[in-house]
Amino acid sequence: MAAGTGSPRGGEGTGSRVARSDGTMTHAPSVGARRLPPLLAGLALIAVGLVILLVGAFATSRYPFAFDRAIIVGARAWGGPAWLPKVASDITALGGGVVLTVIVVIVAGFLLIQRLWLTAAATALASLTGGWVVDAVKGVVLRARPDLVPHLVDAGGYSFPSGHATSSAVVYLTLASLAGQVTPDRAARRYLLVVAVLLVGAIGCSRVYLGVHWPSDVLAGWSFGTLWALGWWTATARARAAIGGER
Template sequence: MNNKLYTQFVGSCSLVLFAFLGYVVKFYPVWIQPFDQVITNGVRSLYPTWNPFFLWITKFANPSTIVVLFLALLFVLIYGKRYAEAAWFSLGVIGIAGIFNPLIKLLFMRERPTLEHLVTEHSYSFPSGHSTASMVLYGTLIFFVALFIQNTYLKRGVQVLLGIWIVLIGMSRIYLGVHFPSDIVGGFSLGLGWLLLTYPYYQKQRFVWRFKNKQL
């Protein structure tokens, strides 16, 4: 119970952070400019040496890549009769990353940075779709690692690498000039809030599926 309350508390804080950022971006954008400027200057200090690296990294959260990875993992989960996992995974990727994020952009209508864009983007800036999608997809994988890897050290290692991967994808969007840092934090907090608030319900549904299978 304590773990459930802690998880949901952190998830709630993540959504509160998202709501706060959204409010500031919509009504008081000047407040957040110093934060955006400092982080952007730090990340862009690597320009242009790291162009190939960040152009490669960002592709792992492009819509086409997300769709391919989603379908591949969904097939693995359904083939393994992990229906609770498949349902939770689908709700996150389709519902939050695929539908909610693009729609919520229309509420804030934040224009993208005026820096040189190293990739072409046509939608609004807040929250970052790449950040939300990477947090939801690769963040879900962090939880699922335990299903496929039993060795504790290997499991933790893979989870840490996935966490670093998510952060690098967020950094790539700043480096490429298509997002403000607050867009990245907003996308991350939205995705993390979803994962942590719904994780206990996924666990409960997983238990129900296991119980039914044992009865059969």
């Protein structure tokens, strides 16, 4: 199969040409694959800063910070509309282990059908290993869950970092960023990443509102998940470049 240089799309660069099953040539969906999305880059910088601050704070104390107590008590005192607890419970479920596992399996299966082997493997491995790291950190920090307000949903185990915030960031940001590597349309890539960020943000906020996590638990989860997604984005882009394509 001969390789050639494709024409730029949207001024973003060129892609290699590959053969279809009918013998015609088309462009591989790798446009913009090596360029870090600005939104993800910005989130990564924020995440690094938060990690540094939280690590420094935990070096002196594992107890909740003053802003943790103020936010969680203030959120419960505010209460909000009558429907908010139910909506928050539904949103928080989107960051649960069962839902995230189902999503990863469905997406990875679809990618395998499309013969996007590298993206499928990265999707599964990023989610699996991210969960292991979170469990390990919880076992080291051993921070208790909030007890200032009644919990509006059941939650067990240790509090730091928030498993829902971390896992949702790992899964949704990884899916959005990896999908962007095989999606040539710039608007589609931005849409996927913005939706992922909003979803991850809503899930993390719901954990605080429901009273089952300190805000710093959620901040740590967001930070770790963002950096994890960035790491897998980088590794996958480099692997794809090294092997000359997705398949």
